[in-house]
Amino acid sequence: MPDSRPFPHVLVIGAGIVGAATAFYLSRAGAKVTVLDAKAPSAGATGASDGAVSVASKRPGVMMQLARQARDLYAQLVQDEILTDLFHTRPTYLFARNDLEVAVIAAQQRDLDHQGEATLWLDRTMLMRRVPGLGASVLAGLKVPRDGHAIGYEVTHRLLACANVVPLRHTPVLELVLSGQRVIGVETPGGRLLADVVVLAAGIDSMHFLGLDKVMIPRKGQLIVTDRAAFGYAALPGPLMSASYLASKHTPTAQQSSVSLVIDPLRTGQFLIGSSRETGVLDRQTDIRTVTTILREAVDVYPPLARQRVIRTFAGIRATTEDGLPIVGRHPELDGLILATAMQGDGICLGPLVGAAVARWALGQDSAQDLAALTPARFLKPCGSDHSRSDVL
Structure with a gap:
């Protein structure tokens, strides 16, 4: 029988390339998406990057493997007329x-x-x-x-436009809204925003929410x-x-x-x-x-x-x-929260690939890539106590 479950409403914190890619893939699947940013799209690391979609520069192992897949995805998005004129192969x-x-x-x-x-x-x-x-x-x-190049803010703008998503600008998140062990939304200066799934793709600003200041x-x-x-x-x-x-x-x-x-x-x-x-x-x-x-x-x-x-x-x-790898995956303790942050200098390269994986998780599906090495569980330990509405990890 076909899956009759309704699509979730997903709230994405961060309007950089990872957040935009997440919104794009969710929108294409039929989900409702809200994107918000403390400043504006590409105002963080995405707008201050060199645009390298590079395998040559990656550490051996999982990062090199993911970079090859990410570069292929860029080429596919060009072929699908999503990133036309925005991604170019170069040595x-x-x-x-x-x-x-x-x-x-x-x-x-x-x-x-x-x-x-x-x-x-x-x-x-x-x-x-x-x-x-x-x-x-x-x-x-x-x-x-076979390496390539794409300007991060241009890719971000295109993906948001294709998703028909207008981010909420100058909307910082004050805290996560919790119901027991599940994240159900966020508090902002303009009020509470509720969602079925929350994606945290806010880069360095994610430290505040994750309690990961030491890693x-x-x-x-x-x-x-x-x-x-x-x-x-x-x-x-x-x-x-x-x-x-x-x-x-x-x-x-x-x-x-x-x-x-x-x-x-x-x-x-x-x-x-x-x-x-x-x-x-x-x-x-x-x-x-x-x-x-x-x-x-x-x-x-x-x-x-x-x-x-x-x-x-x-x-x-x-x-x-600490280990030089991004933090990407479902939160090990809180349902309804997916993390996609700490992309190092590799956000432009990996952004669409990570966004595609996060979108699948938000829809209750498995990722098409093996991202186990990036799991948040390697840093986040059990809290050992109940969470209230104002709890921030």
């Missing part, structure tokens, strides 16, 4: 500047090959043929040809935008990503500030250059010392950048965790 070039970094990208190639991902090792001569103008410090590289770690990243080197097309065939960026993925809990260089050629002919990794920092200010450090490294790697002007600097806050 990523990992580069090394010393023997240790050569070993890092060689190890990454082995892991990518193990996943069946196409790669091409490039010595300096071969790399220079593909990326003319590289500095003398660059020794070798690795090309990963959910803010990380600030400063980025730079230049003027145009070329008009109407990218000035490089793909982004240049340092081996130090890969190394930082392997040490997610490092309590230090550093620069992990990525030079990203935008389709406008501009460059997006980043970024710092400032663990534990919550302000969104840029500073001359950090910007100068990033630019000095960038010009060393790609000297033609010295001809460009800096037209903008900005910073975003990403949420990471």
Whole structure:
């Protein structure tokens, strides 16, 4: 017999790319969706991202596997005329500047090959043929040809439009509304909103609701935008990503500030250059010392950048965790609450895939992907007491 259960009303906290993707898949299935945000769509990490839909940059294991599936989903959404003109395939070039970094990208190639991902090792001569103008410090590289790019706020806007959902802006959540051990809604300054299922996709702001201050770690990243080197097309065939960026993925809990260089050629002919990794920092200010450090490294790697002007600097806050993995899944103690947060710097890549999984959970179905490694249960322990309406985890 066909399933006659009514579709739930789902309330999504957070109007970034994960929340928008969740709303899109729920709406497409016929569910009622309400999306709210403390500020506005893409006001958080989604709007301060580099747009990489990259397998090349991922940690071996579950993140690399999920990134491959996520990239395929982007291509499918283009084919379905949902993300037309918003997702583009382009290669990523990992580069090394010393023997240790050569070993890092060689190890990454082995892991990518193990996943069946196409790669091409490039010595300096071969790399220079593909990326003319590289500095003398660059020794070798690795090309990963099937990576892609999508601008986060554009994808978010498109998915919300396709879902026919207008988010409630400037609507912060004050607390979760509970009935026993079930979440039935949220309290906002404008009143209570009730729902059958609540999805928490609010990024760093999720710490307040989850009580995960010790495992959910803010990380600030400063980025730079230049003027145009070329008009109407990218000035490089793909982004240049340092081996130090890969190394930082392997040490997610490092309590230090550093620069992990990525030079990203935008389709406008501009460059997006980043970024710092400032663990534990919550302000969104840029500073001359950090910007100068990033630019000095960038010009060393790609000297033609010295001809460009800096037209903008900005910073975003990403949420990471003790083990470097996102928090995605049903809450282990509270029914009706699904978590999709702490996406690291991988939210643009994984956003549609995670949104699809969350939507299926909200509809009472199983995810099409194996996301067991991301379960909230690895951090959230039994509370051991009853919850009242004002309880906040």
